[in-house]
Amino acid sequence: MIPAVKIEGISKCYHTPDGEICALKDISFEVRKGEFIGIVGPSGCGKSTLLSLIAGLLQPSEGKIFIFGEPLKGVNPKIGYMLQSDSLFEWRSIFRNTLLGLEIQNQLSSRNIQAVEQLLTKYGLSAFRDHRPSQLSGGMRQRVALIRTLAVNPDILLLDEAFSALDYQTRLAVNDDIYNIIKKEGKTAIMVTHDIAEAISMSERLYVISKRPGSIKLAMDIHFDIEQRTPLKSRETPGFQRYFNQVWKELDIHVS
Amino acid sequence: MYPEGISEEQQKYLKRIKSQKRFILVMRILLVISFFALWETATRLKWMDPFIFSSPVRMVSTIARLIEEGSIFLHIWTTLWETVVGFLLGTLIGILIAIVLWVSMTISKIIEPYLVVANALPKIALGPVFIVWLGAGPASIITVAVSISLIVTVLEVYTGFQEADPEKIRLVKSFGASNKQVLTKVILPSSFPVMMSALKVNVGLSWVGVIVGEFLVSKAGLGYLIVYGGQVFQLDLVMTSVLILSVLAALMYFGVQLLGKRIGKKY
Numbered sequence: 001m002i003p004a005v006k007i008e009g010i011s012k013c014y015h016t017p018d019g020e021i022c023a024l025k026d027i028s029f030e031v032r033k034g035e036f037i038g039i040v041g042p043s044g045c046g047k048s049t050l051l052s053l054i055a056g057l058l059q060p061s062e063g064k065i066f067i068f069g070e071p072l073k074g075v076n077p078k079i080g081y082m083l084q085s086d087s088l089f090e091w092r093s094i095f096r097n098t099l100l101g102l103e104i105q106n107q108l109s110s111r112n113i114q115a116v117e118q119l120l121t122k123y124g125l126s127a128f129r130d131h132r133p134s135q136l137s138g139g140m141r142q143r144v145a146l147i148r149t150l151a152v153n154p155d156i157l158l159l160d161e162a163f164s165a166l167d168y169q170t171r172l173a174v175n176d177d178i179y180n181i182i183k184k185e186g187k188t189a190i191m192v193t194h195d196i197a198e199a200i201s202m203s204e205r206l207y208v209i210s211k212r213p214g215s216i217k218l219a220m221d222i223h224f225d226i227e228q229r230t231p232l233k234s235r236e237t238p239g240f241q242r243y244f245n246q247v248w249k250e251l252d253i254h255v256s
Numbered sequence: 257m258y259p260e261g262i263s264e265e266q267q268k269y270l271k272r273i274k275s276q277k278r279f280i281l282v283m284r285i286l287l288v289i290s291f292f293a294l295w296e297t298a299t300r301l302k303w304m305d306p307f308i309f310s311s312p313v314r315m316v317s318t319i320a321r322l323i324e325e326g327s328i329f330l331h332i333w334t335t336l337w338e339t340v341v342g343f344l345l346g347t348l349i350g351i352l353i354a355i356v357l358w359v360s361m362t363i364s365k366i367i368e369p370y371l372v373v374a375n376a377l378p379k380i381a382l383g384p385v386f387i388v389w390l391g392a393g394p395a396s397i398i399t400v401a402v403s404i405s406l407i408v409t410v411l412e413v414y415t416g417f418q419e420a421d422p423e424k425i426r427l428v429k430s431f432g433a434s435n436k437q438v439l440t441k442v443i444l445p446s447s448f449p450v451m452m453s454a455l456k457v458n459v460g461l462s463w464v465g466v467i468v469g470e471f472l473v474s475k476a477g478l479g480y481l482i483v484y485g486g487q488v489f490q491l492d493l494v495m496t497s498v499l500i501l502s503v504l505a506a507l508m509y510f511g512v513q514l515l516g517k518r519i520g521k522k523y
Binding site: 055057074075077079080081083084085087089091100101103104105152 | 421424426428429431432433437442445448
């Protein structure tokens, strides 16, 4: 089967007047359709750069990226990107926020609009469709942001620290919420986070990236012996702590 | 009077806010009344010479005389349309230039020092130049008004554009947005408050530009009346014109504010 995402020897360097900074070095991995991939690493290791590359917002210095077998050139409609902040537009209603992607891609057909309305109803937001973003809680805003991404019907979702703006309790709930939506919609997901527990609880495979220039230090399949896996349930299983310790050791974080 | 379920403390609080609001309104009205009353008294009792200082009653009779003559409407109309045109041109051209600067980083870097110099220059100094170029008429006056508000608008709006949230720009780019879409979907709507405040500043600046322009060269308008009144020592005419001017300027300011609120709601 053709992998949803195939990354082949990617390196990325930034150029500044003070010199060259290499964020990523020789990264390769594959993501199968429907998988949930986690990427963790110390801050500044180039995790976000990796997602920007897959999103087509940046060009790699070396290496190639294939999306369903096709080489990636620029922004690809098969890929949806969720950023750290929900970035909802205060000057638009919730409904018009969720239509943003369709509007930009000139896809505002009645069928697509109807699909968005169905998503809003399905995920309990239809009562808020005419509200302003500031009237919603952080968790709900994140859900709106996800629907905005899903509206353009991408096959692959990129989550860039998508939950780090939320407080801890909300975050646990939103982890579950977003995870379930992504699974229900049958999407492939690549999530970048600095939160080890979050990464283990949500991903099926985890890549640990080293300090800059980031390269893959550890690839690890994560499996829990539970039916109907959810992030919250995963956190409660005995195997969770073992995975955590393993990643923690690899990250080799020192406070100095 | 209050709906059920509002506690006594809340009621007291609401009452306090209400009475404070009323107090401020009353004081405002009282202030303007006592200002004019003091002015009138001072000139009646010859503390001040009404010939030089004019007086509210003399101003009212001047207005009545001007209305009877009918000439005042011509002067008001002249100044008003010059100001409105100057205001619209200054704002529109300013926003357009800001957009050009936003589109091309290179252009903006090249002309940045010149913008700063142009901003520091007292544009009134160019008044005689405009008169030579454009003739002694409304075109020169409007150009003076535009020159005063233009650079400020460019700088303020461009700064507003640059402050747009980079995350939002990344977001629309991840949907494949073109430069034009980044502008219309993110930059312009998110800079709306900045543009509104620039508009409000421009109202005042356009009045300044038009009045100074009329000082320099004009055959009609409130600025003309003020200069003429000063030259023939008719201070009644000068004071009356200033009064009319302040009322018009205030009306236009509130008009712009109202418009901003209307459009702001739509966004």
